[in-house]
Amino acid sequence: MLKMLSQNIPAFILIVLLFACTDSGETGLQGQLLSGESPLSGASVEIYLKAEKDRSTLPFATTSTDENGNYQISLPAGRYFIIGKKKLNDDGQTRMLMAECPANPVEVSESVRSVAPFPLREMGRDGALVPEPQTGLVGRLVHEGKPIANAFVYIYTEAESGLMGPSYGEATRSEEDGSFRINLPAGRFFLAARKRADGGRMGEPEAGDLNGTFPGNPVVVVSGQYLPVGDFSLAKIDAVERQKRLAAGKFDQTETRFEGSVVNRDGQPIEGIYVFAYLDSRMVGKPTHISAPTGSTGRYILNLGEGGTYYLGARSTYGGPLEPGEWVGTYDEKADHSVLAESGKAIALADIVVREVW
């Protein structure tokens, strides 16, 4: 009995702490699970003490989402990893939705901490697209009936991004005769294509660039077949339409936002800096929100979709590895660069200090 107790001391301590804290009633986590942008009810929320690669045990605690996709769970102070899961059965076909909270690990200290909502994804569908043999799409890009060479075709796994931006799962360049072939796994995909005047793969398309989303979206790719999508027609971007779209797009003013200034070490405002907000504390990959570049005053407004804990960084280019001469910095009021956004509120932040890297 003593041996068994000694082996389980850590778990015992945690259970004692758990009860101790729930007695006082006020530490834990709350948040919401989504499917796309809709609340996901009846999903499991699993709380682990270790990161995914180290996780080989049962969850430390579990709960499930209510009819609005919300969950709340009491936990002792500590550091946790949240996983959301839901098994679906559609027409006899079982599908598993799952996702790790982008904010993992999440610290719980003195209160019930709000975690930003995150969507579950169908396993084996999102994320990296691993092609199956002899499976994918073939087609041809055209503009006013003529083939478009060296344009990029993008494959998105979901349409929520508006089929713009860097969240595509795969991309390929069209050949001289406008034809393209993309190797994919079986699944349901959305196509977009663009040809920028500068030949680039990334970046905001300009007036005069060619752009289009495939009218037959979504397309369903079946294992062992190249789905012919035929001619995919692109149109020239009109300058006026582009301005309207920009105004209504990612720089659209929202109620929930951070505001502040980007300065150098001497406190002088720095122009042309983007501020990035990540839900993932590692601050890698694609940011969840991004500001317009700062002007000559160094001021920025970072519009957010929802409240929650965000991790902020700032740099003078849109993405990619750091280049010499680039300005970079993080929001350093907290060591982990985090800041809590409250839904519906504009929060003024301390200056973000950037330095030039060479």
Next chain:
Amino acid sequence: MRLFLLLVISFLLVPYSYASTITSKTVWQGQKIITEKVRVEPGSHLVIESGSTIVFKGGSLEVAGRLTARDVKFSGNKWSGIVLKGCGLDTLVAGGEVSGAKIGIQVVGGEPRLEEMTFTDNDIGVELRQQTEATVAGSAFLENRKVGLFVKDGAAAAILNNRFEKNGRYGAYIFRSTPRRFSGNVFSHHETALMVAYSGSNPELVDNCFDHNKTAIRVEKAARPLITGSDISNNGTGISLYRRADPLIENNLLAQNGIGIAIAFSSYPKISNNDFVDNEKAIYLEFQSSQWEQSKGASARQAESSRSAFGSLEKASTELAPPRNLDGTIDARQNWWGATANRELEKSGADGNPGFIDDGRDRPTFIEEGKEYPLDRVDFSSWRKSAVFGGAAQ
């Protein structure tokens, strides 16, 4: 009074420009003041006539079509500069001057020509990016605050016969790019005249001249250029190799530098058929050890290069090409070390410790994090009996 009125009238007559999009052939001439962004659309052509003066007051010029500008002065106070996006070979900016910009001309893709231009007083004179095949020839890069010419992002440009003088940090910087030609350029009075850095930077640097720079050429972080046919004289350090820099250094004249070639941190060049003349030290090694590279090199690089822009660990670093050799030697055979040095070599032989090389024979070890590592040695075991460049190097 009459003069004053004349001035006012002439000021009012200067054409101002405004946010605009050019969609057909357009000609500018005389003096023009640009206050907003002007964009030349694909398929359209902006011609700026010879002798014109374009002043930017908060505005910019972006050309996605075609630009012809001969003998035109572009100026402003911290204006954003001219952007050439995907412009073809028929875009020519020649004989003029660009000053006062953040980036004088930024070339994004395409293959425009910049010829006999002067870039001065900009943060960056010219920036070439996105695999551009631009040609930059016969131009002067003078006293730009940060970099005269920045070649990055896979640019495959031709950089020919340009003059770089007194630019702030670097005369030219080649970053993850391999220009298709880089020759006939002259660099003087820089902290670092030419930087070649990061894997993917493997250009052939041919027949260039470096004079009176603190460091003439710096190669670092896995860049592997060929440096040949160049006159590298009167600099603090002729060539500085740092952190896995493995260039080929052949057929150059390295004369009257403080150090001819400085080698540090796992750099394994091949140095042959060069003339070393009257340098204080021909070759100098520091923190350079095959043993350190074998035991710590990969992990040290991993710790640094796998970090994201914001400092967190992100991914495994790209594996680099292996060093040429890890036997504790730097291959510097078949060079001409100068007449005096040659006499010393004839006397001491291949097993001696020549005074013009400072390596593991002089300082057998160095200490890093409390551990002692052997400093590599330079292999000079065979040497030229005559100079490559004849009389110039005697």
